[in-house]
Amino acid sequence: MFRPVLNLARALGLRAGRCPVCASVMADGSRTLCPACAGELPLRTGGLCPACGGMSGREEDPPTLCPECRLDPPPWDRLYFHGRYTGLLRELILGYKFRDRFDRDRLLGALGVAAFEARGGLVPDAVVPVPLHGRRLAWRGFNQSLEIARGLARHLDRPLLVHGLTRTRNTPPQTRFGLRERQANIKGAFAADPALVRGRRLLLVDDVYTTGSTLNECARTLLRAGCTGLDVLVLARTQREPTESI
Incomplete structure (x- = not known):
């Protein structure tokens, strides 16, 4: 594997x-x-739902839509991710985000590329990172999702829409909340620029998929602004019922 x-x-x-x-x-x-x-x-390529990334069954099983996505599909077409949010992959992501391990940025970008190519990803018209609010960006110093997206855009030879999606509210960290609270916390927190996204098929990029609340809100915001469709790529996917903060 x-x-x-x-x-x-x-x-x-x-x-x-x-x-x-x-x-x-x-x-x-x-x-x-x-x-x-x-x-x-x-690299996880089987035993998963191609829409939400939920992992079940054997890894050699083909990707199959889970019952939840059959009944209530997410606002994107496909989700790409490299692996489960655990072990070394988790350590790499946390070290990059919170412990200034900037030497890992190209490796993490490569893991994203591998995930996209292993599942036969449809090349988008442009790549959009999940944004940070200006205050959070000033505190952290960089947006990890932007840096991952930058490597993907370069590899795919597609435009990187740094300002295609912006964060309009400085919401409390999602790690403080459960699923319903996360959905309420993030609602209306983003704005998309129709001049940049209208008529384009997009690849939305983040680092970790936990409950999907942030990605759902971002995707719906982009669709309302006129994008013709989108896929999502993250480095890691948590279990269906997350038990830890990230």
């Missing part, structure tokens, strides 16, 4: 001779992930 990940570092021009995760020296001087780290970053 981890073979598609092995050459990600080489594809993105990461430092030769060392694993970009654990920095162990590669005997052949290659730019690939070492086998141990690659084995901890499995």
